[in-house]
Every structure is written in structure tokens, then in C-alpha cells.
Amino acid sequence: MNEKVLSLRGVTKKYKSRRVVNEVNLDINRGEIVGLIGKNGAGKTTILRMIAGLADSNSGEIELFGKTSKSEQVNERKRMGSLIENPAIYGNMTAKQNLEYYRIQRGITDKESVKNALKLVGLTDTGNKLAKKFSLGMKQKLGIAIAILGSPELLLLDEPINGLDPMAIVQIRELIHKLNRENNTTVLISSHILQEMSMVANKYSFIHDGKILETITAEKLEEKCQLFLKLRVKDVKQTTLILENTFNTENFKVISNEEIHIFDNDLNSDNLMKELINAEIGIISMGEEGQNLEDYFINLIGGVSNE
């Protein structure tokens, strides 16, 4: 059974009279990697800040590990790690010293946790190098190391790959997968880089102008975005018989009285066209269709996305 780790119900945040987060509902189950996807200014950071207790909502309810009261959540947040906006890193300290500082500050008694976090993010070999000399990618990794210090069950990452080079992006993606696979860490990660999100998340929540437009599993989205042959014909009934009897497939969907979507990848469209012509079935149009995450998002918000 799905165990709910986090739940937002009708959460609204206003700045002056403007609703930057508007009646947001979101459920996250243990073990999920949820991608919060939206353009700049959509409200992603504000949502993460409210979950982390860094900002208050104006209305609605946040349930964290089953707790809804603010006082109880203070305790529950020890089970959560977050990297929101720029990580608070001390430039005049090494990676290890930074982690040691946060370990003590958070009352984490396990001294090994520093070594483990350094190892997980691949910063073990940085030795005496001061954090101010780190590349952006290294700083980001250190920020993630700080977030995962107490082996959190839930990890919030706000645009963790922003500004990183391709190699660092791959490493951070692998790290998220590793934490999820080995520790069953639940991850909520925000980004406007859709291509990257499609390689990380197993559930997506699309946000636009402070509103969640849709939350959908990667599996369901794949189904929706799957490439298919869109066929428009004069005689749908006869065409379905040809598909079943001549091409031995039932992997299609009748959309209307002139449109069929065929999902069978093995079906040869040239042969199908020949058969339809032989049977004197009028073909209105025939072509491959499908969407990627980017197309899906653009369609959802009804406009062009920004990068």
C-alpha cells in the first residue's frame, strides 16, 4: 500500500494580494521521485519553502509524515533534508568542516554520517580545499551532502541542476537515483528543465501561475505520450477488421467515427496503407504522432515554455 509522506491540501500563499501559490493539492508517497515542473516564477520555490517551514501558507493544510500541526512538524522535519535556493556553505571551511558544522548544529550523533555524505556526493577527495574555491557543481554537491546528512526520508531539492555543466548534471541525477534505490529516499525536486526531469522523476506535477495543473505518474505520462499511428479513414469499422484479421493486432483505439490510433510498433504502415487501398477504404490522413514531456507541458499550459 502507498504510504503518504507529504500531502498539500488547498495550500495558498499570497504576497500582498497576489496568490503566488493557489489552492495547491499534492500527495507524495514513500519512495517516489516527484518532479515539480514549472516555468520561472510559477511558484515552485515558494511551495518547497512552505514544506520546509521557511514560509507560512495563508490557507490550506500541509501534512508531513502524518502530522498537520506546526509544533509537531518541527520534530518531523528532522526526517527531511532540503536544498532550497543557494546552499548555505561556509567558504572558509572545507567540505568536511562544513558537514561537521551542520552535523553538530542538527544534533546528529553519528559521526560517520559526514564521511558517508561526502562519499555519496563524490566529494571525498576534496581534502583541504576550501569551499570558496569549489566549482558550482561541487558547491551544489556539497549543498546536497548537507541536505542528506541525517539520512532524510524525504529530500526537497529546488532546481538542483541549475547552471551545472552536463557532467555534473549526470552525477546529480545518478546520486538522486542512488539515494532513492538504496535508501528508499522520497524526493521532491523542482525544475524548469523538462528534458532533465524526464530522466529523474517517476511522477510529475505541473505548476503554472501558482496552480498545479496536473499530477501524473511517469508511467501514465509515457502512455499518453507514446508514439502512435494516427489514422483517419472513411470506414472505421472495416479498418478495425483489417487490423484484427490481417495484421493480428488489437493494440489500437477508435477515437471517433473516422479516427483510429494504432499503438502497435510492429505494424508496418506501408503494408497497412496497401491493404486499405486494396479494400477501397478512403484514407483521409495517416501519420505518426506522439509527444515528449516538453510538448505535453506546453499543451497543458496552452502556450510556449521558457528554458
Ligand code: ATP
Ligand atoms: P524560480 O525558478 O524563478 O524561482 P519559482 O517557480 O520557484 O521560480 P517562486 O520563486 O516560488 O517561483 O516565485 C513565485 C512568485 O512569487 C514569483 O512571481 C515571485 O516573484 C513571487 N515571490 C516569491 N517570493 C516573494 C517574496 N518574498 N515577496 C514577494 N513576491 C515573492
